[in-house]
Amino acid sequence: MAMKRRAAAVLALLVTTALVATGCNGGGDEETDAGSELYKNPVTLTWWHNASQDGPGKTYWEKVAKDFSTAHPTVKIEIEAIETNQLQRTRLPAALLSNDPPDIFQAWGGGEMREQVEADYLKDITGQVKTEVADIGSAAEIWQVNGKQYGLPFRMGIEGVWYNKDMFAKAGIAAPPTTFEELNAAVTKLKAINVVPIALGAGDKWPAAHWWYNFALRACSVDTLKKATTDRTFDDPCFVKAGQDLKAFIDTKPFQNNFIATPGQNDPTSANGLLANGKAAMELMGDWNRGTLDTVATDKAALAKFLGWFPVPAISGSAGDPKAALGGGDGFACAKNAPAECVEFLKYIVSPEVQKGYAATGTGLPVAKGAADGVTDPALKSILEATSSATYVQLWLDTAYGSTVGTAMNDAIVAIFAGNGTPEKVVSAMKAAASK
Amino acid sequence: MTSASQTRTPADGAQAPPAGLRPGGRASSRRAETRRKWYEIIGLTTPALVVYVMFVLVPMGFAFYYSLYRWRGVGPPTEFVGLRNYVLAFQDPIFLDALRNNAIIVFGSLLIQGPVALGIALLLNRGFRGRSAFRLLAFVPYVLAEVTVGIMWKLILTENGTLDALLQSIGLGGLVQAWLADLDVVIWTLLFVLTWKYVGFAIILLLAGLSNVPQELNEAAAIDGASWWQIQRHVTLPLLGPTIRIWMFLSMIGSLQVFDMVWVTSVPAVRSLGASATMATYMVDNGFFARLWGYGNAVAVILFGISFVAALLFQRFLLRRDIEGAITRKGK
Numbered sequence: 001m002a003m004k005r006r007a008a009a010v011l012a013l014l015v016t017t018a019l020v021a022t023g024c025n026g027g028g029d030e031e032t033d034a035g036s037e038l039y040k041n042p043v044t045l046t047w048w049h050n051a052s053q054d055g056p057g058k059t060y061w062e063k064v065a066k067d068f069s070t071a072h073p074t075v076k077i078e079i080e081a082i083e084t085n086q087l088q089r090t091r092l093p094a095a096l097l098s099n100d101p102p103d104i105f106q107a108w109g110g111g112e113m114r115e116q117v118e119a120d121y122l123k124d125i126t127g128q129v130k131t132e133v134a135d136i137g138s139a140a141e142i143w144q145v146n147g148k149q150y151g152l153p154f155r156m157g158i159e160g161v162w163y164n165k166d167m168f169a170k171a172g173i174a175a176p177p178t179t180f181e182e183l184n185a186a187v188t189k190l191k192a193i194n195v196v197p198i199a200l201g202a203g204d205k206w207p208a209a210h211w212w213y214n215f216a217l218r219a220c221s222v223d224t225l226k227k228a229t230t231d232r233t234f235d236d237p238c239f240v241k242a243g244q245d246l247k248a249f250i251d252t253k254p255f256q257n258n259f260i261a262t263p264g265q266n267d268p269t270s271a272n273g274l275l276a277n278g279k280a281a282m283e284l285m286g287d288w289n290r291g292t293l294d295t296v297a298t299d300k301a302a303l304a305k306f307l308g309w310f311p312v313p314a315i316s317g318s319a320g321d322p323k324a325a326l327g328g329g330d331g332f333a334c335a336k337n338a339p340a341e342c343v344e345f346l347k348y349i350v351s352p353e354v355q356k357g358y359a360a361t362g363t364g365l366p367v368a369k370g371a372a373d374g375v376t377d378p379a380l381k382s383i384l385e386a387t388s389s390a391t392y393v394q395l396w397l398d399t400a401y402g403s404t405v406g407t408a409m410n411d412a413i414v415a416i417f418a419g420n421g422t423p424e425k426v427v428s429a430m431k432a433a434a435s436k
Numbered sequence: 437m438t439s440a441s442q443t444r445t446p447a448d449g450a451q452a453p454p455a456g457l458r459p460g461g462r463a464s465s466r467r468a469e470t471r472r473k474w475y476e477i478i479g480l481t482t483p484a485l486v487v488y489v490m491f492v493l494v495p496m497g498f499a500f501y502y503s504l505y506r507w508r509g510v511g512p513p514t515e516f517v518g519l520r521n522y523v524l525a526f527q528d529p530i531f532l533d534a535l536r537n538n539a540i541i542v543f544g545s546l547l548i549q550g551p552v553a554l555g556i557a558l559l560l561n562r563g564f565r566g567r568s569a570f571r572l573l574a575f576v577p578y579v580l581a582e583v584t585v586g587i588m589w590k591l592i593l594t595e596n597g598t599l600d601a602l603l604q605s606i607g608l609g610g611l612v613q614a615w616l617a618d619l620d621v622v623i624w625t626l627l628f629v630l631t632w633k634y635v636g637f638a639i640i641l642l643l644a645g646l647s648n649v650p651q652e653l654n655e656a657a658a659i660d661g662a663s664w665w666q667i668q669r670h671v672t673l674p675l676l677g678p679t680i681r682i683w684m685f686l687s688m689i690g691s692l693q694v695f696d697m698v699w700v701t702s703v704p705a706v707r708s709l710g711a712s713a714t715m716a717t718y719m720v721d722n723g724f725f726a727r728l729w730g731y732g733n734a735v736a737v738i739l740f741g742i743s744f745v746a747a748l749l750f751q752r753f754l755l756r757r758d759i760e761g762a763i764t765r766k767g768k
Contacts, residue, residue, distance in 0.1 A: 089724040093509045119511035203703030258595050261617030261703050269594055404508065407726035411708040418619065418709055436506075436524065436728055 043339045044076045046102040048092065049332070050084040055291060056361040064357075068348050075341050088112075089403075096121045096335075103338035104346060107151040107331045109142035110229075110395050111402025116333075117145040123334040124148050128343050132350050136367045142395050143331050152350045155364035156329030157287025158387050159210060159312065162379065166306045167195055167281040176310035180249070183313045187254045190281045199280035200255040200417075201264030201271035206398060208259075208417050209410040210284055210326070211249070212426070213397045214312045216242035218320040222392050229400045232434050234427050238319060243423025245315065247416055256280060260418050265292045272296050276303050284312070286328065287383050291363035309379040311386045323391040328399055329367065401430070408433030496740065499733045507730035521734035531735070533710030534718040537623050541714070542691040544627045545634065546684055552631075553638030554680075558668055560639070561646045571643070578636035586700030589629045590616065593701075619711035622702055626712060630697055634690070638683050645679030646672065678758045685750050692743045695720070715739045 047065065051057030058081050065077040080102070082091055087106060095101045096116065107113055107122075116122050126149045133140045133149055136156075143151035163176065171190045177183040190197040202208035217225070220238035228234055256262065256274060265272040272289070274280035276297035283289070290307075297303040314322035332349060334342040348354060355366040359374030365383060366374065372384055387393070398406025412429035415421025503521055505513035525531050560571055577585065592598040593615040600612045615625045649672050657667045695716035702712040707721060719739065723732020 085725075089727070093724075093727075097509060097511075115508065115510045121510075203705045205705050205708060208705070258614045258617035260619075260705050260709075261595075261614065263703060403725065403727035407721075414705045414708060418705070420709070433726070436731065 038340055038344065039072050039074045042074045042076065043341050044078060045104055045339070045342055045345060046078045046080070047345075048080050048082055048087060048102040048105040050087050050106050050330070051081050051363070052295070053081060053083075055295060055363060057291070057363040060358060060361050060363075064349060064354055068345055072341070072344075075345070077345070101335040103342045104332050104334050107143060107333035108328070108399050109151065109153070109331060110328075110399040111406070112399065113143065113150060113333070114145050115402065117148075117150055121336055122150040123336050123338060123343070124150060125152075125334065125343050125346070129347060132347055132368075135352075135369050136350065137369075138393070139329060139367050142329065143333070151331045151333030152346055153329040153331035153367050154349055154355065154358060155288070155331075156327065156367045156387075157365040157383055158325035158327035158390055158393060159214070159284065159286045160309050160325075160383060160386065161282050161284055161312060162275060162289055162293070163282045163308050163310065164275065164278065164280075164306045165308045167193070167278075168308075171195075171281075176308070177313045178310075180313050180315050184249075184252055184254075187252060196256040196274060196280035197282060198254045198256075199262075199271035199274035199283045200259040201262050202255075202259045202414060202417050203261050204264035205410045205414050206396075207264040207271060207285070209398065209413045210396070212242055212246050212409075212413045212416075213326050213394075214284070215245040215249075215315075216397065217312075217324055217326055217394055218242075218315040218318045218322070219245065221319045222321055222324060222394075224319075225394050229395075232401065232405065234430050239427050239430075240423045243413075243416060243426050246413070247423060250417060260414070265289075266296065268296055268298075270296065278302070278306070287365045287380065288363060290377055290380055291361075294362070304377075307379050309382045321391055323389065325386065325390040325393055326396060327387070327390075327393045328396040330364070404436060405430050405433045408436075499736050499740075502730055503734035503737050505730040508727050509729035513730060517730070521731045522738065524731065525735055525738060530708070530710040530713060531715075531718055534713040534715050537710075537712065538692055538694070538714050540623055541627055541630060541694055542688055545630065545687050545691050548627075548631050549635045549638050549687065550680070550684070553635050553642055553683075556635075557639050557642035557646060558672070560643060571639075574639050575636040577633045578640070580633070582633070582696040583700050585629070585633050586697050589632075590701050593625060616702060617706065619706065619709060622706055622712045626698060626701060629701060630691075630694065633697070634687070638687070641679055641683045642676065645676045648679075649675045681754050681758060685747070685755060688746060688750065689743055692746065693739065715742070 047061075049058075049061055051061055061079060061081075065079055069075055069077055084106075088108070092101070092105060096119075101121065107116075113122070129149055129152060132152055136153065139153055139156040140149065142156075143149060143153060161176075167190065168176075168186070171186070171193045173186045173189055177186050187197040200208060200211075216239060219241040220228075220236060224236045224238060228236070228239075256271075259271075262274075263270040267273060268277065271280070271283055272285075272292055273296040275283045276293040277299075293303060293307070294300055311325065332346055334346060350368055352368045352370045355368040355371030356374040358364070359366040359371050360376075362377060362380070365380060365387070366372065375381055375384060394400070398410055400406075401409065408429045409426060412421055412426040415425065416423070502513055504516060504518060506515040506517045506520070507513035556574060560567060560574070595614060595617070599615065603609060603611050613621050616622055653671050653675070654667050657671050662670070693716055694714050698707070698712055698714050698717050699720070704721070707713045707717055713721070715735065716739065719732050719735040722728050722735060
């Protein structure tokens with residue numbers, strides 16, 4: 001008897017589970033109505049992010065996932081932290097292609113996101129995140145394709161020059177340069193006291209390419225830049241001018257020796273290491289640099305004391321907007337078939353409280369209004385100010401144009417740095433790649 | 437043997453006599469044996485064949501298929517472009533640089549590792565104190581993981597690194613180079629590191645070959661008055677021929693496909709300028725990083741084609757004697 005009753009119970013359980021399962025499938029189709037289905041059934045969200053293995057970022061994401069699961073016990077979150085290049089170049093494309101993507105994953109916006117949307121990989125979240133988008137402001141546009149929202153940023157910042165205040169004082173540089181003439185003068189003064197004026201991680205290509213991006217930002221009008229992003233046309237002479245200006249700047253020899261083999265970040269011999277350990281006076285880098293400098297500094301307290309930040313100097317008499325800045329961010333997107341809880345979790349990540357905590361980790365600047373209070377570092381604070389006063393933020397050109405044009409562009413720029421490229425070849429390489 | 441006799445036999449299994457008696461005579465027992473042999477062949481090779489087909493032949497077929505498309509790895513490939521990707525590859529100066537670098541590594545490895553390994557192997561084949569310790573030392577680099585070796589040498593060769601300090605301290609500061617940054621030097625630096633790592637493999641192979649050379653031949657030659665050098669030149673070396681040829685074959689294929697060491701030791705900028713790119717790193721840089729999946733597959737097929745042709749030519753002209761009967765059919 002007891003046996004039979006147990007068997008019946010098991011059968012009943014199976015039937016119920018089956019019903020629940022089918023019910024779940026039925027509800028999943030109509031996304032607008034998902035609100036009523038939310039948190040009813042247990043779901044597991046897989047989450048791929050690129051926070052470094054031994055930084056505060058990874059620990060923080062673990063906490064965020066745990067907090068969310070505590071608040072919504074039906075949601076289990078499985079996290080995988082993957083190195084950026086692997087994540088972006090191999091793991092994610094392969095997972096998306098094989099129809100088995102993680103539910104929520106790193107998204108950088110720009111050209112790559114446009115392609116992912118065209119292949120119907122991403123969930124359109126426009127309707128659910130109106131409040132968040134309004135709160136984040138124009139930065140959220142980078143995660144839009146054709147006016148629809150496909151992801152949300154959690155970090156966004158503009159690029160500028162990180163510098164060593166002590167060295168500047170020692171070299172007799174009164175104030176951070178605001179024009180390239182002043183920057184050139186500062187370079188000369190720094191050479192006089194025998195320090196490397198600017199650290200450059202050209203080995204990784206993009207840190208070098210970012211110099212060209214900034215010259216392009218100064219040489220090209222905002223309209224030209226916007227048109228280049230949407231049409232992939234680079235016929236405006238300002239793109240050649242960018243290369244000429246860059247060449248003239250490289251000729252002043254502001255960088256360390258053999259910069260072509262210097263890595264950008266992550267180890268003491270990198271450009272990061274040179275600045276962090278008092279061997280170079282400046283480095284052009286994004287807002288995440290505060291965290292990456294820390295990981296390579298031998299004396300973190302000293303670094304915190306001498307580190308300063310100023311916006312990329314203007315070029316007098318150029319077409320570009322001197323108040324425009326280059327920037328970019330990190331965001332997350334939900335896969336097309338991810339459960340509705342994914343969007344809720346995404347909203348939670350960009351909520352002011354989570355953003356405040358993120359800001360406190362010092363790994364980057366938050367995007368949500370009100371979260372800026374969490375920023376205490378003076379260098380990061382000056383980036384926040386500059387970001388809010390920037391008239392136009394251009395997404396990193398390689399991200400904006402997509403990997404193919406981006407890689408060809410970066411390679412051709414690196415060739416200028418190596419002494420065997422020309423400003424014209426950068427533009428022709430970009431055009432050739434666009435048709436490859 | 438003949439299929440006719442097999443089909444004629446009605447219901448083999450049902451009529452099979454009890455074991456041990458076998459009145460059917462030799463014909464039926466031979467048939468059973470043949471069948472058993474085929475079961476064995478099928479049973480034992482099927483798993484390996486399935487794995488080989490699934491993970492070698494099918495991916496190769498796919499690679500060729502994808503290489504005919506302009507495909508960026510997003511969505512299924514739809515834009516058929518024929519052989520355009522192959523044409524583009526051979527028009528790219530960086531790919532031609534990669535081919536040149538592979539050629540340098542293939543011939544550099546053969547010309548440097550071969551004589552060095554042979555000399556050391558002959559030395560280690562003689563009895564002397566500390567021989568096993570020396571053997572171990574020669575083989576250690578080969579056992580280390582390629583990435584470990586790459587990072588180690590990167591740290592040694594970096595600017596103001598161990599090597600530069602060493603050269604300066606012994607008064608050879610003038611020799612200091614930007615080992616990994618100078619675009620004309622870096623490929624030779626890589627060749628050196630590869631040699632350092634793989635010479636141990638050659639030594640072990642040659643030592644194994646040497647242990648197969650009968651001692652009696654050496655003794656006989658010695659009795660005839662041959663010197664140690666003469667014995668090596670006229671007795672040992674000819675008998676070592678098969679081993680040397682096999683090593684050359686393995687070294688050549690490995691050099692054509694070299695990836696890890698170059699990837700780890702040399703930075704992306706130096707690779708993209710062509711100074712240190714090999715076909716394999718070029719494939720990954722373009723396929724994954726520039727997201728040209730169709731193009732990357734075309735490069736993969738080219739790499740496969742070159743390796744395949746090189747392997748066939750090598751077998752045809754140099755390995756023929758060694759593998760006669762194994763893969764080739766003898767006589768008839």
